[in-house]
Amino acid sequence: MNIKDIAKISGVGISTVSRVLNNSGVVSDTTRARVLSVVKKYNYVPNSNARNLKKIQSNTIALMVKGISNPFFANMIKEVERQVHLRGCPLMIQQVEDGVDEVGAAMQLIKEKNLYGVIFMGGTYDHSEEEFRQLGVPFVLTTITTLKDVDPSAFSSVSIDDVQSAYKATSYLISLGHRHICFLARFPFRENTIGSRRLLGYKKALEEHGIEYDPALVEDCEYAPSFGFAAAKRLLNKNLGVTAMFAASDAIAIGAAKAVLSSGLSIPGDVSIVGFDGIEMAEYYHPSLDTVSQPGVEMAHVSVEILFDLIGGETANRHVVFESMLVKRGSSRKIN
Amino acid sequence: MNIKDIAKISGVGISTVSRVLNNSGVVSDTTRARVLSVVKKYNYVPNSNARNLKKIQSNTIALMVKGISNPFFANMIKEVERQVHLRGCPLMIQQVEDGVDEVGAAMQLIKEKNLYGVIFMGGTYDHSEEEFRQLGVPFVLTTITTLKDVDPSAFSSVSIDDVQSAYKATSYLISLGHRHICFLARFPFRENTIGSRRLLGYKKALEEHGIEYDPALVEDCEYAPSFGFAAAKRLLNKNLGVTAMFAASDAIAIGAAKAVLSSGLSIPGDVSIVGFDGIEMAEYYHPSLDTVSQPGVEMAHVSVEILFDLIGGETANRHVVFESMLVKRGSSRKIN
DNA sequence: GATGTGTATCGAAACGATTCGACGAGCCTA
DNA sequence: TAGGCTCGTCGAATCGTTTCGATACACATC
Numbered sequence: 001m002n003i004k005d006i007a008k009i010s011g012v013g014i015s016t017v018s019r020v021l022n023n024s025g026v027v028s029d030t031t032r033a034r035v036l037s038v039v040k041k042y043n044y045v046p047n048s049n050a051r052n053l054k055k056i057q058s059n060t061i062a063l064m065v066k067g068i069s070n071p072f073f074a075n076m077i078k079e080v081e082r083q084v085h086l087r088g089c090p091l092m093i094q095q096v097e098d099g100v101d102e103v104g105a106a107m108q109l110i111k112e113k114n115l116y117g118v119i120f121m122g123g124t125y126d127h128s129e130e131e132f133r134q135l136g137v138p139f140v141l142t143t144i145t146t147l148k149d150v151d152p153s154a155f156s157s158v159s160i161d162d163v164q165s166a167y168k169a170t171s172y173l174i175s176l177g178h179r180h181i182c183f184l185a186r187f188p189f190r191e192n193t194i195g196s197r198r199l200l201g202y203k204k205a206l207e208e209h210g211i212e213y214d215p216a217l218v219e220d221c222e223y224a225p226s227f228g229f230a231a232a233k234r235l236l237n238k239n240l241g242v243t244a245m246f247a248a249s250d251a252i253a254i255g256a257a258k259a260v261l262s263s264g265l266s267i268p269g270d271v272s273i274v275g276f277d278g279i280e281m282a283e284y285y286h287p288s289l290d291t292v293s294q295p296g297v298e299m300a301h302v303s304v305e306i307l308f309d310l311i312g313g314e315t316a317n318r319h320v321v322f323e324s325m326l327v328k329r330g331s332s333r334k335i336n
Numbered sequence: 337m338n339i340k341d342i343a344k345i346s347g348v349g350i351s352t353v354s355r356v357l358n359n360s361g362v363v364s365d366t367t368r369a370r371v372l373s374v375v376k377k378y379n380y381v382p383n384s385n386a387r388n389l390k391k392i393q394s395n396t397i398a399l400m401v402k403g404i405s406n407p408f409f410a411n412m413i414k415e416v417e418r419q420v421h422l423r424g425c426p427l428m429i430q431q432v433e434d435g436v437d438e439v440g441a442a443m444q445l446i447k448e449k450n451l452y453g454v455i456f457m458g459g460t461y462d463h464s465e466e467e468f469r470q471l472g473v474p475f476v477l478t479t480i481t482t483l484k485d486v487d488p489s490a491f492s493s494v495s496i497d498d499v500q501s502a503y504k505a506t507s508y509l510i511s512l513g514h515r516h517i518c519f520l521a522r523f524p525f526r527e528n529t530i531g532s533r534r535l536l537g538y539k540k541a542l543e544e545h546g547i548e549y550d551p552a553l554v555e556d557c558e559y560a561p562s563f564g565f566a567a568a569k570r571l572l573n574k575n576l577g578v579t580a581m582f583a584a585s586d587a588i589a590i591g592a593a594k595a596v597l598s599s600g601l602s603i604p605g606d607v608s609i610v611g612f613d614g615i616e617m618a619e620y621y622h623p624s625l626d627t628v629s630q631p632g633v634e635m636a637h638v639s640v641e642i643l644f645d646l647i648g649g650e651t652a653n654r655h656v657v658f659e660s661m662l663v664k665r666g667s668s669r670k671i672n
Numbered sequence: 673g674a675t676g677t678g679t680a681t682c683g684a685a686a687c688g689a690t691t692c693g694a695c696g697a698g699c700c701t702a
Numbered sequence: 703t704a705g706g707c708t709c710g711t712c713g714a715a716t717c718g719t720t721t722c723g724a725t726a727c728a729c730a731t732c
Binding site: 012013014015016019025026027028031050052053054055056 | 679680681682683686687688689
Binding site for chain 1: 381382383384385386388389394404405407410411413414417418428429430431443444447448449450560561562564565587590591593594597598616617619620621622624
């Protein structure tokens with residue numbers, strides 16, 4: 001069943017059917033009604049391959065997300081989808097394996113499918129300005145850090161200030177009297193990853209309060225509970241008199257909390273903990289975990305807005321930096 | 337840059353380029369090498385719209401998942417993607433909003449994109465045999481229950497036995513001496529939803545052990561911590577002498593555990609808790625939550641296998657029922 | 673009656689691939 | 703040397719849309 005059949009059955013020309021389906025050009029009301037009834041009757045759905053082929057540009061948006069299983073992204077993905085559908089466009093969610101060249105993959109998709117635009121979500125990108133420029137369609141980087149020094153005018157982004165956010169959390173712990181605060185995050189030995197930016201904020205807070213930075217208090221671990229657990233165990237075994245832990249994600253914090261509690265220590269009695277992201281599970285941990293919360297849903301929303309502004313012809317790239325929020329629940333306390 | 341350009345630059349015909357790219361037909365080695373070098377040099381990627389249009393059938397697989405944010409699905413999605421890519425096919429992940437007609441949405445996609453096959457993941461489907469049949473491409477239902485009585489020969493599925501699994505968990509709690517066991521799940525007042533099937537298992541266990549079923553011990557709640565928390569609170573307020581809780585998901589269990597702990601009760605001292613699914617967070621809760629674990633990754637793997645068998649011409653539908661596993665950690669104990 | 677102006681519609685050309693029938697060159701065979 | 707076969711290649715037709723120029727009619731204008 002194709003447009004030709006529909007045209008024949010309706011007793012009109014092909015182009016008339018096309019105009020009815022696309023609400024373009026003029027069609028008399030009676031013809032429109034007749035065509036629509038036939039379309040409905042035969043459950044006709046236009047073939048998007050043919051449509052996109054002819055239109056050179058499809059209206060499909062792609063979401064390239066690094067680590068689709070990251071719970072922090074869950075609500076963001078949902079919001080991106082909601083917003084994109086609201087604008088009448090289909091969304092393709094593409095999970096990007098760790099270690100895959102995500103911009104290259106996007107490039108492939110863009111050429112293959114004549115994409116309308118792309119949102120990149122999560123991770124650290126090691127791409128040059130030139131590579132981004134070559135994409136040829138509007139795109140937005142959401143909660144992403146770029147390793148190479150890319151001119152801000154070459155891309156749009158939505159993020160929080162990681163340095164400032166980590167600074168905020170660390171300062172909070174210091175203000176509660178903590179002096180031996182450890183920090184758990186992933187450090188791929190490169191500048192400008194999420195982990196190293198948060199480390200910067202951590203260091204800055206220590207320095208401002210005259211506390212010497214002790215590398216032994218910093219543990220490298222992936223963003224998952226099992227790694228947080230192992231890292232915290234290692235730290236506790238060092239017997240450095242740690243009274244507080246700051247984790248670069250709630251998943252890490254949950255694992256670390258488990259390590260603390262299962263060592264017979266209490267939270268926040270013996271050890272205070274602050275996480276990062278603001279996922280729902282952290283709130284329902286016992287005790288409820290303090291965290292630096294990112295406004296994920298709004299960030300997703302704004303990402304889509306920026307993308308469609310660019311698609312709509314806006315030429316100026318935008319960089320929206322959201323404010324993170326220190327959420328105090330029950331996992332830290334004042335000491336001394 | 338299209339196939340015509342590549343052909344011209346390489347000094348060969350269009351069809352030769354096509355044959356090189358598809359490894360079909362005969363092409364001399366020298367010609368092949370020449371074409372490939374041109375393709376590489378200009379970074380040419382064939383347009384998939386044109387390709388799929390002509391081929392009538394694309395090689396794209398769609399994954400329709402209800403609730404992409406469900407942490408239990410996270411690893412399954414990853415595995416589906418891995419397996420599908422391994423077979424050289426692109427995967428389209430499609431989040432299905434609650435309340436959306438997922439089979440209708442799939443139907444639309446299938447017609448639009450000439451899909452190769454579809455995997456449906458999660459939820460309860462209220463579709464008739466006829467509707468499934470109309471899809472016209474191979475499909476597999478993974479961790480899904482169907483409301484209508486659909487002939488098993490009309491679809492393939494991968495699942496666990498929900499009745500048996502709930503029976504197992506409840507029996508375990510009973511064997512520990514518990515008599516007032518509550519059950520938390522989502523009941524949309526229909527038979528054959530995940531919630532009502534697990535309720536069946538719960539009832540069966542009670543009955544077999546001569547414990548009377550008390551509807552007051554059963555609470556309706558969505559599959560998220562906040563709902564589990566509220567439901568458990570309601571239950572505790574009823575003062576029914578509950579000593580154990582069985583939750584139909586780990587997310588519910590985590591919320592319920594929070595409610596118990598924040599009421600000043602201890603786990604498993606005062607209340608034992610068993611969850612369902614086997615997500616990582618449940619293990620890192622404190623105390624570690626007992627759960628009925630589903631082998632999600634294997635289920636995803638087998639789903640893809642079945643799908644490609646069907647695509648490959650296999651005509652017999654298969655129904656693979658996995659064994660769930662009762663994982664005993666630290667959230668239940670013997671009483672009396 | 674010739675011309676102009678809308679309005680509703682049509683058909684043909686494109687979009688970029690695949691594929692099938694055809695064809696030429698080279699070689700073997702009778 | 704004619705005929706048949708193989709190998710490598712070509713070009714045209716095709717997939718199902720969109721879109722643009724053309725057309726046909728009705729009606730108003732001069």
